[in-house]
Amino acid sequence: MCVPSLRLTSRTVYPTPCLPFRRVPQSPGHTEHRSPFNTMGYTLHVVSHTHWDREWYQPFELFRLRLVDLIDRLLDLMESDPGFRYFNLDGQGIVLEDYLKIRPENEERLRRLIQEGRITIGPWYVLNDEFLVSGEATVRSLLIGHRVVERFGPVMKVGYLPDQFGNIGQMPQILRGFGIDNCIFGRGWQAVDGRKMEFEWVSPDGSNVLASLMAFWYNNAQDIPEDAEAGAQWAREIRERMAAISGSRHLLLMNGVDHLEAQYNLSRALASINESLKEDVIEHSTLPRYVQALREEAQSGDLKPEQFRGELREDRWGSILAGTLSSRVYLKQANERCQRLLEKFAEPASVWASLADDSWKYPSGELEYAWKLLMENHPHDSICGCSLDEVHDEMMTRFAKVEQLGEALRERALRHIAERVAVDGLALVVFNPLTWQRTDVVRATIDVPLGEPARMAPAAHAALDWPALEILDVDGATVPYTLISSEKTARSVHHPEKLPMAQWVRRFEVEFIASDVPPMGYRVYRLRKAERMPDFGPAMNARDRASLFAETGSLDVCPGASPALTLMSDDSVVFVPSLAALEDVGDVGDEYNYRRPDRDVRILADASAGQRRWLVEGAVSCAAEVRSALRLPESASADGRGRSERTVDCPVSLTVRAYRGVPRVEVELQIENHARDHRLRALLSSGAEGAEASVAGGAFEAVRRPLHLPADWPATPPPSPFHPMDGWVDVSNTGKGLAVLVDGLREYELYDDEERTLGITLLRCVGVLSGGEEIPHVQHTPGAQCQGKHTFRYALYPHTGDWLQAKVWRHALDYQTRLTAVQVGDLDRSRSIERPLRTLPMVHSFVSISDDRLVPSALKREEKGDGLVLRFYNITQEEIGARVTLAGAKRAWRSNLAEERLEELTVTDGGAQCTVRGAEIVTLIFEV
Incomplete structure (x- = not known):
């Protein structure tokens, strides 16, 4: 969504072409106060550029055709017109790869202009959204971006963040980590109330960069007039507007906008303007030249930037588009799976394998390919879920490819290690991917071979079958487990030197608590045949099986006064009245922003108050299922101001899991959504009465966000109360609190009620990319209605103390990054490949x-x-x-x-x- 900005001239008003959908930051306060014309003179830095959204209101391939046209004509222009000196290719190296896949013959032309400094590019690989990807993914964009651009020439050492929907608090430290001491950005902070567009931005650790807001957006110098009189008048007026909010004698004028090609007559326009200007100079410049000018002013004391700490998410006039935190939640969930797979398993396991065996070849090429493919989904128009359905369909294909590759790399590395552990017979090697020792649940699949693999009709010998099994620790003690299932089945067997085969096995699915698994290491558990299921004592639900009561040792799951399932700590300090209260409201907004209808109908329900049954009943773990249906209005009303009277039933399945000795309760909600134009949340009462803030996981930090606006907040529309989280959010007060640990959910709101309820957004369903009276046309996105089946996972961790005392981040990572078991032993004695030496210890930390x-x-x-x-x-x-x-x-x-x-x-x-x-x-x- 876009409000057209106006270019000021003495003759006429030229509206810039409206960007079809995305709202650009508007600053009404900017135009209310003007500085007197300053005779001391300014330097106006005109930076020609394009902002290249790879996919958005058109799919990637259509935009790439336009990119090829743009660079083709740019090369011709720069080679034929020496006066057109510079062009910024949007700061992301991936556009070089995109272009050269179509035009490989132009590589040397492009390289020459980059080496000459006329085309500037980098430092990023992609311009990723910062709040919807991990901090590590942001670092990788810089690492890989540098590598890609360095093949062509110098990397632009500018922290260029033109259109990200807000900026993380640790960005100054990240930029400093790459030798970048500056930042030029577009959203999340405004030069109002006497503030200047240049300031010192400081990370929580004290790292700082010199930051400059692209005032009046990154098209404030789009289509500069060639006529001398009109051009000079335009320059004076834009200078006057910029000077009112600048502390510098150097002003940044951005000559371009989304997908715009170079202004072909710019050199003539600037020459004619300079002939007419007396006090000022206008020059074709680059972002590095502008930054250097600011740096010199700051060093001399002529520029005195104020200091600002922490994240830039100031949501005046809706500029950060907060609804994108929950648009198409399925994208956020898929991205979380892929990031976790690469960061916590595939890469670390590949390092462990190299430490375990010198002959292991680290899969550098495979991992770089996986990271690049994943980062194609990280630009804001992609991961934010605010594009065409075709765009997001293609994203899901990319995610699937990353998962396939990541799973294979993880399996290869872990198996390479497990096969070298000095253990005989069948065993499980349990891996811990985190840097602290862990005691947690493991879910393992155990295959007992009933015969040898064969191409046709493999044999199954009853004498080899196991009626039951025992799990033994390294000291030979029996380890309690919960049997989930046992069945006779066939498994596929693949060898590099043979065609695929099948093998009959007895397959057990079990859950057990692995104790003291070393940091970034493993512990072995041996497997032994048993004639009957061992007796591990009473099940966790034995006290009151009929009412779905379960004890973990530190938490009790039990029915409350209402039909809802509740959660209580054993010392009764923390009480959560419902594990899955649901709130549904209407949403007549778009993929960018939530908008509640004027005549809304708020629906409250409880997913734990339906038909109940036990799925798992064991001494180590238990799981209960509750089935119900959520009756919702079918859609928005015809006038878009209310909700329809017609209703639809949306089946809901709630599964609650608890584990002996594990201080969390896990919740899985499956919802079959048949309603449109609505937002669905889980409401979780924290019990932290009087809490004044939430604390949430962020990129390389825990972020504290106050519940109430500061007293001096201006009388503008209130900012969005929706906040990002990465892995967890916590509310605590008076020595107790509740942490919600999430798996791929990214939006929360802290309600200003007595119970300090946390609202966790599960679905936000809308039907248009962007809408509004100022939009010339609307593109419909039925896929954003998120019809069909969805699964949402979170865990509740009630605690005493605050988030730091309760080590909430650790419990979140324990929940999200599971212990992983790999089976070893003689499942297949037919292999001709030489078996590795088994020399690794039974317990080891890498x-x-x-x-x-x-x-x-x-x-x-x-x-x-x-x-x-x-x-x-x-x-x-x-x-x-x-x-x-x-x-x-x-x-x-x-x-x-x-x-x-x-x-x-x-x-x-x-x-x-x-x-x-x-x-x-x-x-x-x-x-x-």
Whole structure:
């Protein structure tokens, strides 16, 4: 959605072409006060550019055709007109790859202009949304972006964030990690109430950059008049508007906009304007030249930028488009699965395999391909869910490819390790991908071979069958488990030297608690045949089976006074009155923004108050299912101001899972959505009466967000109360609180009620990309109505103390990043491939960090070397000293995020001591 901006001239008003759908930031206060014409003179930096959305209101391939046309004509223009000196190719290296797949013959022409500094590009691979992807994904965009652009020439060292829907608080530290000391951005902060467009932006750790807002948007100099008189008048008027909110004598004029080609007559227009200007100079410039001018002013004291700390999500005039946090939630869920797979499993497991076996070949090419494919889904118009249905259908195909590749890489690496563990017979090797020791639930599939694999009619021998099994720890003690299922089935067998075969097996599905699994390591559990199911004592639901009562050892799940299922801590300090209260309201907005209809109908229901049955009843785990239906208005009313009188039933299935000794209760909601134009939330009462803020997981930090607006908030439309979260959100007060741990859900709201209810958005269903009176036409997106089946997962962790004392981030990662079991043993004795030596111990840690307040972000191979990179961050504001250990490490360095080695550390017994500032992101490089 777009409100046309106006170009000021003395003769006529030229509306800029309306960007078809996306609302651009508007700042009414900007036009209300003007500075007197300053005779001291300004330099007007005209930066020619295009902002390239790869997919949005057209699919990727159609936009790529336009990109090819743009660069073709740009090359011709720059080669034929030396006066057209510079062009900014939007700061993202992926456009080079997109173009050259169609025009490989133009690579040298493009390289020459980049090497000459006439085309500027980088530092990013893609211009990703910052709140809907992980902090690590943002770092990878810079890492891979640098590698791509360096093939052609210099990387533009500007923190260019033109159209992201707000900016994360740790961005200054991330930019500094790549040698970038500046930022030019478009959303999340406004130069109002006396503030200037230039300021010092500071991260929670104290890292700072010199930031500049692209005032009046990144098309404030679009289509500059060639006529000398009109051009000079335009220059004076835009100068006057900009000077009113600038503390600098250098002003940034952006000559371009979304998908716009270079202004072919710009060199003539600037020459004619300069002839008419007396006090000022207008020049064709670049973002680096503009930044350098600001930097010199700041160093001389002529520019005195004020300081601003933390995230830039100031939502004046709806500029951050907060509804995109919950548009097409299925995209956010798929992205979370892929990020977790690459960051927490495929990459770390590949490093572990190299530590376990020198002959292991780290899959650098495969992992880079997977990351690039995933990042194609990270630009704001993509991951935000605010594009055509065709765009998001293609995204799901990309996600599926990343999952296929990531799962295969994880399986290869973990199996490579497991097959080298010194254990006989059938066994499970349980892996922990986090940097702290864990005791948690494992769900494992165990196959007992009933015969050898065969191409046709494989045999199944009854004598080989196991009626039941025992699980034994490394000391030989029996480990209790819950049997989920047991069946005779066939498994597929694949060998590189044989055609596919089948093998009959007895397949057990079990859940058990793996104790003390080492950090980034494994623990072995042996398997043994049993004649009958072992007796592990009473089931978790034995006290009151009929009423769905379950005890974990620290939490009780039980019916309340109403039919709802409730959650209570054993000491009765924390009480959650419902595990799955639901709120449904109308939504007549679009993919960008939620808009409640004037005549709304609010529907409250409880998914735990239906037909109940036990799915799993065991001493270690239990699970109950509740089935019901949610009756909702079919759609919005015909006039769009209310909800229809016709209703539809949306089947709901709630599954609640609890595990012995695990201090969380897991909730899975399956909903078959048949309604349109509505928003569905889970409402979870925190019980933190009087709490004044929420704290949520963010990119490399925990973010505190006040419940109430500051007293000096201007009398403008109130900002959106919807906030982003990455993995968890917590509300606490008076020594108790509730953490909601989420799996791929990204939007929450803290309600200003007595119970301090948390609203977790599950679905936001709308039918148009963008709508509004100022839009010339609307593109319909029926896919954004999110019809059909959806599954949502979250867990509840009630606790005493606040989020820090309760280590909420750790419990969130434990929930999301499961212990993983790999079976080893002689399932197939027909293989001709030589078996590996089994020399690894039964319990082993590859990497550890001695303090769990240091949260892991990456373990990978170095981009330009053979070192092993470990990245983590301090989630607190306190300085922490910790020992970091990597098995077999001989040398270690602290590096920046760009993996440039800075300081060598002393290594003893494979570990190094490290001091970490509050909120600092640390990257270490080890050599083994």
